[in-house]
Amino acid sequence: MNINDPFGRMKDKHQRNYESLCLSLQKVGLTNRVDAQALLVKLRWRGIWGLAFIVPVTLLLALALPEFRIFVLACGALLVFWLSKTSVNSQEYVKRYIQEELAEHDESTSF
Template sequence: MKLNDPFGRMANRHQRGYESMRDTMHSCGIKTPDAAWEIIRQSKKRAKICIGLAIAVLVLVSLLWPEGAAVTLSLVLFFIVWVATSALNGQRYIRRYIDEELNKKEEKQSDT
């Protein structure tokens, strides 16, 4: 039993997320580690763009409507944390997919 996840709820959620991502990777034809690493690179790029746009919106709203800066700041911070968490979880799932699925296939092919 883990103290930070005593009932295994987060582990179950991460397992379901990984399985969903794995099925999507299979259906999209991602069958090489290089292709999977490219997905990671693209997700990092998208996350940076989203965070940059959120900061730009924060600055713009703060300049145009200073009274709403506090509300906008809290919403932008929430959005940034959400995007960063989603991107990190996605990268973790893809690395696991590379380790468990793609590297095993390469090992089997090199054994034959």
């Protein structure tokens, strides 16, 4: 039993999200390691560019609207957290896809 997830709900949710990603990647035809690695790089850059956009816009809005500064900073922090978590989870799912699905596929085609 995991103290942070005593009923296994988060583990089940992550498994469902991973399975959904696997189906989506297979549906679009991502079946080799090179394309999956390129997707990893693309996900990483999208996350970085998203943060590079959100942080300055949040700071500029906080300076431009001093009466809403707390609200703007709170929303910006929430967006940064959400984008970071989503980006990290997506990258972890793709890495897992590479290890589990594409490793089996590479082994079966190498014979």
